[in-house]
Amino acid sequence: MTTVDTSVPVGTAASGTASARTGDRPPRRETGVLNVFSHGFLALWALLTTLPLLWVVVSSFKSDAEILSDPWGLPGALRFENWARAWTEARIGQYFLNSAVVVAGSLTLTMLLGAAAAYVFARFEFRGRQLLYYLFVGGMMFPVFLALVPLFFVVRNIGLFNTWTGLILVYAAYSLPFTVFFLTAFFRTLPTSIAEAALIDGCGHFRLFFRVMLPMARPGLISVGIFNFLSQWNQFILPQVLMQGDESKWVLAQGLAALAISQGYQGDFSGLFAGLTLAMLPVLAVYVAFQRQIQAGLTAGQLR
């Protein structure tokens, strides 16, 4: 896992050796002023980032009257019934499950097809390889808006409109360019000697891929997997176009959009805050638990 860590806090290690070298020399005055100054700004931005999110969580426990009378006030009680209402009546629970099903399918498909194609592009010589590779990777450059109208009809004509299968296939298709790009580069960095040895020992090409190459590519697979998971989980435009009708099949983002619209009519503020909290907290919890891997996974694609 250490290979994916691009954000290693070297600072802590370096400060130990450095302070030993400078001995007990007191910090210069300039430093004190600058430190207060820099800490002030850093803390201010941290506050700006967390306060709106925290406010939503706190507000999810309030009654509508409390929300309307004092936005900065604290809830009189921990009203988990708001959460329950959002979970069942606004069907956040069901949409959560739907999202999980769709993303489980699309992520598996993306990783399987992406790794397979990337492996071929990275390790085999054949006619038309360059052309096919650039055709694939070029998909990263296009705005999804351009494809939206024809995509709607393609999916409808195949008979996959308003189906999870349709969403899964489309998510995977749109994740492939980046996945192939990233993994091709990754497979190229792996040593060839092990693969050659395995082939000489009589290992077939398929066994070689599944038993030797995929395990070796694990760090790369994890990075791109995290990236794909988040972008597919947070997808909104594609389901909005391809899953318009059947409410029971909506994904989480659509459920939140519907909740926000109905809140506009009914004034159920606490329900909206509860729904947002329910959608937000699991993602943030997973992020806090796997902070390093997730930051590395999301920034890895950009640092090339």
Added chain:
Amino acid sequence: MKHGKYPLIITFLVPPLLLYGIFVLSPYLQAFQISTTDWLGYSASANFVGLDNFATLLRDEYLWNAVKNNAILLVLLPILTIALGLFFATMLNMGGRRGTAGVVGVRGSSVYRLVYFFPQVLSVVIIAYVWKEVYNPNNGLLNGALRALGLPAPTWLGDPRTAFWAVLAVMVWSNVGFYVVLFGAAMQAIPRDIYEAALLDGSSRWTTLTRITIPLLWDTVQVAWIYLAIAALDGFILVQQMTDGGPNHSSDVIGLRMYNTAFGSETKFGYASAIGVVMFFLTLSVAVLALRAARRERIEYA
């Protein structure tokens, strides 16, 4: 070798190619073709109209209004985000004790790095609603604070003078954390001895930053610029969910124009595709221009 390589190449390449061809490539190609028709969707009749849609586009004042907003985003989003990103990344990675060589972070930098990245893992839809409520004129977080301080409480998203800027602020807010982490990782990759040498030469903190750190980060800044420029040409989800382009089209963007033209009350698929084609060329030229403008010699640490 038991089998040749071709069975594997074919088995591994055909399924992804099929998927990509059907759902990505073919829609993109069809979009160009549809943009030259007057197709209204569900009816089968689509007449070839040549470049008529593009001629209409040039006279479409709603579209120009949206283009203007995207142009403002294109200038301000990268500048604000990169400036804030560099500022915080510098503070986090080099704000530590002076007199020590190299990159020393301030205390608690790992906490800051954790917190700053929060918006990056949240869905844009969630961010849109969180901020829509923060901006809520009556019971929002922002106006609650302003009232407590005795300041006037604007309607933010309900006012054509402020709506667009309020959305821009959210775009910056949601992007900064990612670039703090990105720039931070690039700063950590700069070899320490360069800083030791600068320190021995008596280089000040500011000189070190402007003469050493930023030039060495240029590659990363360039990448950031392109990503943010592409993001600035989009902005669809935030605008659609926070203001729906309003009030009075003051916060409209091209993506929303296209979406409403295609999936709104009239399904003008031909015209919408023409807008999509324009977005495609805009995105492409912005990326190429950004690459050109930022081109410099690549620095490799030996």
